[in-house]
Amino acid sequence: MLPVLVLFTAMLVWGVVAAAAQIQCVDAARAGARAAARSEPASAVLATAKQAAPRGARVRSVRDGDLVRVEVAAQALGPGRLASLLSVEVRSSASALAEDTVEVAP
Secondary structure (H helix, E strand, C coil): CHHHHHHHHHHHHHHHHHHHHHHHHHHHHHHHHHHHHCCCCHHHHHHHHHHHCCCCCEEEEEEECCEEEEEEEEEECCCHHHCCCCCEEEEEEEEEECHHHCCCCC
């Protein structure tokens, strides 16, 4: 019975770690999209997103017309020795309207 409880606890911890990595990806994508909407340089947008993202995350910024989109993806590793076998990719993207496209009403 004890090995089953240990395995169950390890899987619960892994689930919490994966959920935390997902939340970090959401926060990083939002921060990057806000920076891109303010027309900051691409290097600053990527640095802002990477600062909030989980370690080893991949960040991509794309401009599509009036919108800017930042995508963040990272690997959430599994518990212990099974880290590579039970890893799962978490990702998020956020879009924002570029401020340089907004017209001021007279």
